Amino acid sequence: MVAKPDNIPIVAMLFLLLFFTWLSIHKAVINDKLIDAGQDVENKKEAKELVYTWPDLVFSEFICTIGVWCLLLAWAIVLKAPLEEPANPVDTPNPSKAPWYFLGLQEMLVYYDPWLAGVVFPTLIIVGLILIPYIDTNPKGNGYYTFKERPFAITTFLFGFLILWNLLIVYGTFLRGPNWNFFGPYEVWDIHKLExxxxxxxxxxxxxxxxxxxxxxxxxxxxxxxxxxxxxxxxxxxxxxxxxxxxxxxxxxxxxxxxxxxxxxxxxxxxxxxxxxxxxxxxxxxxxxxxxxxxxxx
Amino acid sequence: MPAPKFPEAPETVSRRTFVSWIAVGWVGFVSALGLGLTAVGRLFFPNVTFEPPQRFKAGFPTEYDVDKVDEHLKKAYGVWMVRNERGIYALSTVCTHLGCTPNWLEGEQKFKCPCHGSGFYKTGINFEGPAPRPLERFKIGLSEDGQIFVDKNKKYQQEKGEWDDPDSFLELA
Amino acid sequence: MAKAGFLESLRKSQAWKSIFRHGPPNNSRNKVLAVLMNVFLHLHPIRMKKSGIRMSFTWCMGGITFFLFLVETVTGVLLMFYYRPTAEFAYSDIIALREHVPIGIMREVHRWGAHLMVISVWLHMFRVFLTGSYKPPREFNWGIGVVLLTLTLLLSFTGYLLPWDQLAIWAITVGSNMARATPFLGSEGPGASLLNMIMGFDVVHSGSDAFCVAGGPRGGRGDSAPLLRFALYIYPASAALLMAVHLASTYDGGISGPFVRLR
Structure with missing residues (x-):
């Protein structure tokens, strides 16, 4: 159940998140040191150097595209797209899980009523994200990685995105079994587990x-x-x-x-x-x- | 030689006329837009949707064992028939949380929903997980030929105190 | 020698010149023209900040997302040759597609591409936040980005309804029940009786949303068509439109970093 093809994206996502979080913190630390040394990271000469879109950007886009296309083809050849039993309106699969990207929301529905977890909170997430640029008036950290210049913004976002969104997805994907009971990482998914x-x-x-x-x-x-x-x-x-x-x-x-x-x-x-x-x-x-x-x- | 006729001074549009025409324009525009949007919205809410028959026969009272949850009508009609010492009631198989179909767990004597883990007692009362209210019961009674009938058009909700209604429970002597 | 001569004369032919209306992009003028005169490339600005397009900076996630959107559109259109969006045929059409088509990886590409697109959109947002690229003058474009992210998730949601299997029917059941819990509007949301008193009926109730969203999964008729239209036409069309705006917005100030005059 845990190793089914539909769960591959979330495992990939997990490693990608680890890597990119590391990468951005790494780059932020370098920039923060430069800032501490009195350099103007935002306005230094290299930051404003211009290049032509053709060929500099177009070529790297081209390479990326080919890479992703190869990856996608290989993935499609190795793994069949899942298809469950035909729709049956009186028999719910046990456990019944949404695709991995909605499992954070599904887990939220366990704790809050549908009008909050299904309607109000998702709306607040979308509206809140849209409002970020208008709330965050800190002019620093525009266009480069940094932590020291905007510690509150970065911490809040990392908490929301990494913990509340992605960790909850991992929780819903791997630690929820039949009857939506909690199961430890190596526990057998026993339908009769009494909780x-x-x-x-x-x-x-x-x-x-x-x-x-x-x-x-x-x-x-x-x-x-x-x-x-x-x-x-x-x-x-x-x-x-x-x-x-x-x-x-x-x-x-x-x-x-x-x-x-x-x-x-x-x-x-x-x-x-x-x-x-x-x-x-x-x-x-x-x-x-x-x-x-x-x-x-x- | 007649003097050339000069064109009359161009008709001036008074401020009042101008404003009223603008108003007419806006009213027209907004109502056209509103009508269009209403038509689009109404498209998704037809007056009639087609559903299967909601009233059906459920066999004779003697077919049900005391203290058992009978599942033979679950697939076809979406009800559990539960017989206790006093009589029979028909429980809806739709979870009151978000509409999945719970499973009856005989060993634990509870209905358990696979979607978000709501749990209900045999009576239909919710006691665990996120379900906000008990399972619904349907209208039940005896028809003339002695068979039980269940009518899903009429439902009874515990939190509204409707389970006291005699139609929500088939009393058996 | 002869080959070079052939290429040379080809480049000077009327046909070639009518297609590529400028010389090879090896000088500034032609580099500008290469982007400007190509309908696809001209969504880009002509020049960009070197620091802003470095791969270690952008992770290329926005570009990958755009590419995956194109892949989904093309494979989606191709799949429609085999697929009829009704509860009666949907499932058997998918089975037929799997069994009758040689090298049948079209659905696989479509399915995994959609998953990949969700990942790349999230990482794109992650990067844009961490580099502070939503700050002025790009506040509005960030907002469009959030809407596009929501559209991507809606597209994915409607996408997995299409095969009308167990995943689909229970996803839409849970989804339409959540809609019913909408405050004021839904028949089972807080304040439902308030609006009911004013309007005389529930705006979103079990009958209407079942039809509106899925055509009544419980009703037995189980026609999944109405919502599937959103997946097939309305969401992709709106996403395409917004994507054009999203990309073209990089005209003012490039994709990231402090504002620099680019044109």
């Missing part, structure tokens, strides 16, 4: 476990979920304000209110995924706010 995953909502924790209201859940959903709603508001509104006033005061002054708060909301939305994952693994928390009557679960 107790009894999930508990925050409101159930408060009223059942701590015995508030005599151990009974209140009938009014707003009252029942009041703590969860308060926590969510505190996280979405309070944390950005705290960031602006306390922890990232300097950034706030540089960016101005609008830019800063957009960035802060995007950042804490990004952080919401690992947070909920940890809560699920440690205390089996299902929903912070659970109002299934209105399809509103967080």
């Amino acid at each position: 107790v995953l009894r999930n508990v909502n925050l409101s159930e924790y408060i009223f059942r476990e701590f015995g508030l209201n005599g151990g009974k859940l209140p009938d009014n959903p707003l009252l029942r979920e009041s703590l969860g709603i308060l926590l969510t508001i505190a996280y979405m509104v309070g944390v950005p304000i705290l960031l602006a006033r306390k922890w990232m005061k300097k950034t706030y002054e540089e960016l101005g209110a609008a830019r800063f708060y957009i960035m802060a909301v995007l950042l804490i939305s990004m952080a919401a995924l690992p947070l909920k994952m940890v809560l699920r693994w440690t205390i089996n928390l299902k929903y912070i706010v659970a109002i299934p009557e209105a399809f509103f679960n967080i």
Whole structure:
């Protein structure tokens, strides 16, 4: 299952990522040293030297094209394109996995409800990416590899792209087996593996476990979920304000209110995924706010 | 020799006329665009879609064993028939999370979905994984010839308190 | 000697001159003309920064992505000779393609090329971010790039629906159920009853999205045609259009680095 042809791209991607991350850090370190030595990397003479597109660029494009075409042909000859059983609307394969590039999203659906994991978060990813150039007003590091001149931008992006996106894909591809249970790297995919995953909502924790209201859940959903709603508001509104006033005061002054708060909301939305994952693994928390009557679960 | 007739002074367009024509132009443009887009959008939402019959016979009550989940209608109609001591109910085989078909695991006495790992008790109540609400039940009853009928047009949701409805459960003495 | 003479006279022939309307690109003027007068090459600027086109700098990922898009388009069109996009025929057409066509690697090239394109797009974005190449004056082009990346993933998604196998039907089932959870618009999303009160019906509900997205995978009719049109015509067309804009945008300031007057 793990060694099926459809998984080759993600293995390749893994090695490519390692290589290119190394390469870019390597180049960034060289440039950072030059900058420390007082050189203007951005405006040095070599950086502005012009060459003709023909032949300099066109030829290297040509070589690349031939290389990729050979690779693709070899790949196509060695491995047949997979084809599963004909579509059957009442029999779901077990496990049922999306292609590797969507497995991060599929894993996200385990922790968040579809309206968040399937709609809001993907939208935020796209919108957030588009907004990056308008949020990042740091004029340095334009057109060359560097780390020292933009440590925050690079760290955030590497965390999002390498950990949240690609590591989650690896997790979904190799560590999720039948019934979407967790399986270790060398564990056999046993369909009958018994895993107790009894999930508990925050409101159930408060009223059942701590015995508030005599151990009974209140009938009014707003009252029942009041703590969860308060926590969510505190996280979405309070944390950005705290960031602006306390922890990232300097950034706030540089960016101005609008830019800063957009960035802060995007950042804490990004952080919401690992947070909920940890809560699920440690205390089996299902929903912070659970109002299934209105399809509103967080 | 008659004096040459000079052309009359060109008709001036007043500010008011100009503005109103511009307005007419814009209204026309926007409504044409809106109509076009509506037509494109509506193309994807036909009034009728074709679905198989939703009401079917499910055999006699004696065919079902107490405390067993019967799967023989799963493939054809998408229901599990579950018999308990008091009677029978028809559970939908569609996961309330994202619509995959869970599997009944006899050893663990639970329905388990292969897509995102949601788990349901035999009653249909969700207890693990991401499913936000219990499996749905369908309308069930006895027809005149003594056979059970299931009607998928009418569904009953636990979180709305609909499982108390007598039509959602076939009481057997 | 005779051969050189032949080449010489060929170069001077009317036919040759009508095709290649400038001399060999061995001087500045002809190098400029080589790019300028070729409809494909002229998506490039005429001159570029040497530091910006070095392979160790660009990883060539953007170029590879563009090439793979062309490969997907060509192999996709060729595959359509054998493929009918309906639930009735789709699967058997793929089987037939596999069994009746000698040297049958067209579907393989198409499939693996699509995977490769996803990888190259991601790495291209990775590189552009790490070199800060989204910074002014290229902010808008980065945005177009993000849209193109999304389109690549949508194309891949619709692409693997085409064979109408188990992967396809469950992918579209999960996909259309997610659409139903859209806040306000979907029948099972938060705020659904709000819009329902105003409009009197759910905009995206099980009946409509099943048709809209897949033609009702649960309904038994299982006609996968409607969404497949997106895969076959609409997504590729919009991707091609945006790609032209994306590439032509390098006119102002090259592909990376500080702005330098290029023309």
